[in-house]
Amino acid sequence: MNFKDTFNVNERGARYSMQSCKNPACMSSRAKAGGKLFKCSGCKVFTYCCKDCQHAHWKEHKPQCLEIRKENDIVADYDQKYVQNGSLGLSPKQAMDEFRAFVDHFNPQIFFAAVNAFREGTNLQPTGWEEDFFLIKVERRPNPSPLSPRWARFMISHAKRYSIEDFEAVWGAEYEKPGNARAADVKKAKSRGAGHGVITVWLTCLSSAATVQAPFPNFFSPQRAQAIGRMNTDPFVFLRDAVEKVSSGSSSNSSKPV
Ligand SMILES: [Zn+2]
Numbered sequence: 001m002n003f004k005d006t007f008n009v010n011e012r013g014a015r016y017s018m019q020s021c022k023n024p025a026c027m028s029s030r031a032k033a034g035g036k037l038f039k040c041s042g043c044k045v046f047t048y049c050c051k052d053c054q055h056a057h058w059k060e061h062k063p064q065c066l067e068i069r070k071e072n073d074i075v076a077d078y079d080q081k082y083v084q085n086g087s088l089g090l091s092p093k094q095a096m097d098e099f100r101a102f103v104d105h106f107n108p109q110i111f112f113a114a115v116n117a118f119r120e121g122t123n124l125q126p127t128g129w130e131e132d133f134f135l136i137k138v139e140r141r142p143n144p145s146p147l148s149p150r151w152a153r154f155m156i157s158h159a160k161r162y163s164i165e166d167f168e169a170v171w172g173a174e175y176e177k178p179g180n181a182r183a184a185d186v187k188k189a190k191s192r193g194a195g196h197g198v199i200t201v202w203l204t205c206l207s208s209a210a211t212v213q214a215p216f217p218n219f220f221s222p223q224r225a226q227a228i229g230r231m232n233t234d235p236f237v238f239l240r241d242a243v244e245k246v247s248s249g250s251s252s253n254s255s256k257p258v
């Protein structure tokens with residue numbers, strides 16, 4: 001895995017090494033777990049390497065799980081309305097499924113860009129992660145081929161590090177405040193002791209069907225952060241280009257990005 005170049009996310013190894021068991025005491029990568037992680041059947045978002053890890057994390061995960069389920073229910077309600085209205089095109093459920101596939105697939109690039117967005121000067125450690133977060137706006141491509149992989153149907157339109165105050169000033173009217181999620185992440189990181197942090201990436205997609213948001217908390221440790229190469233480009237430019245490169249190279253997505 002080479003983080004210094006635009007690395008090839010189609011190498012399973014890159015993704016598998018970034019996806020991890022969400023039990024903080026374990027955090028085994030998917031690679032370490034022999035390629036196998038299963039999703040919590042309640043929220044279908046959090047992943048674990050084994051039943052023991054899921055059980056150990058349940059007390060902490062329960063409120064998160066209920067939050068995500070609520071969100072899933074809202075989307076299901078939207079779907080019902082769409083079906084009743086007989087509108088064609090993408091349902092919110094489809095939009096969310098596609099978006100999650102995108103987030104999973106580009107996990108290594110998102111992490112790489114986020115870590116670099118939080119680096120300042122010659123510091124190899126992410127800085128400012130307690131106050132700031134990284135906002136990534138994603139747009140669905142117009143009329144993607146139905147044969148294209150679900151994860152290849154989006155492009156990056158914006159990626160920038162924000163303080164909570166700036167975010168509210170710039171985007172306040174458009175989005176729900178991510179402050180609570182971030183505060184919870186910071187608290188979790190602190191309870192785990194010094195030397196580890198959580199970079200909050202706020203991924204959002206405005207599609208014609210729904211606004212889909214995916215908070216993407218990313219744990220870093222000094223070793224993990226330093227293994228992530230320093231990028232010479234702006235994190236937005238890196239992310240946009242990496243997604244274009246991989247998506248346009250995917251086997252059944254021949255249409256050129258607009
Ligand atoms: Zn585990």
Ligand SMILES: [Zn+2]
Pocket residue numbers: 040041042043044045046061064065
């Ligand atoms: Zn869950």
